[in-house]
Amino acid sequence: MARLEHVNITVADPDATAAVLCELFDWKVRWSGPGMTTGRTVHVGDETSYLALFSYGNPDELRQDSYRTRGALNHIAVVVDDLDATEARVKAAGFRPGEVHDYEPGRRFYFVEANGIEIEVVDYS
Template sequence: MPQARLEHTNITVADPKATAAWLCDVFGWHIRWQGPGMQTGYTVHVGTDESYVALFSFGDARPRQEDSYRTIGGLNHIAAFTDDIDAVEERVKRAGFTPINHAEYAPGRRFYFLDKDGIEWEVASHQP
C-alpha cells in the first residue's frame, strides 16, 4: 500500500510573521509562502521543502481557554527533529523560551518549550 506523509499542519497564532521569524531562527526553516488567508486573515507557511507549519491569524485571535490535553481535537504539541539538540536548545533560549521536561528516550533525547502563544513544542534527537 502506498504510504502517505504529513505535508503540513495549520495553527492559529497571534502574529504569523513574528512566529515564522523565530521558527526560522530556532529550527533553520524558511518561509515558503505568505499572504492573505483563503477567506480572511493572514497566513505564513514556514518549514522545509518537504513539510511546513501554516501559521494563521484572523487578527483578533483569543488565547486558548482549555487544557489541550483534556480537549478532544486539542493540539497537544508539535515536534521537531534535529541532529544537534544542544545547538537547537541554545537557539530556543536565545529566542526567549525556556526549555523544560528534558528526558532521554530510546534512542535519544528530547525537551519541550512553550512559545508566546502557549503552543508546546518538542525537540527530539537520536543523539545520546
C-alpha cells in the same frame, strides 16, 4: 504511501512566529499572504513539510487544556541533528526549555512558544 504535508495552527502574529521558528530550526518561509477568507497565513518549514501559521486578525486567547480537550493540539515535535545547539538557540530567544529527557528512541526537551504552543525538540542520533 502517505506523509504529513502540513499542520495549520492559529497564532497571534504569523510573521513574528515564522521569524522565531526560522531562527530556531533553520526553516524558511515557503509562502505568505492573505488567508482564504480573512486574516493572514505564513507557511514555514522545509521543502517537504511545513506549519501553516494563521491569524484571523483578532485571535482569542487560549481557553482550553489541550491534553484534556478532544481534538486539541497537544504539541508539535521537531527533529534536529544537534539537541544541545538547538536548546541554546531556544534559550537565547527567551524561551525556557524544560529538562532534557534521554529515553528510547531519543533525547528531547519541550518548551512553550509565545502563542502557548508546546514544541518538543528531539534528536534521534
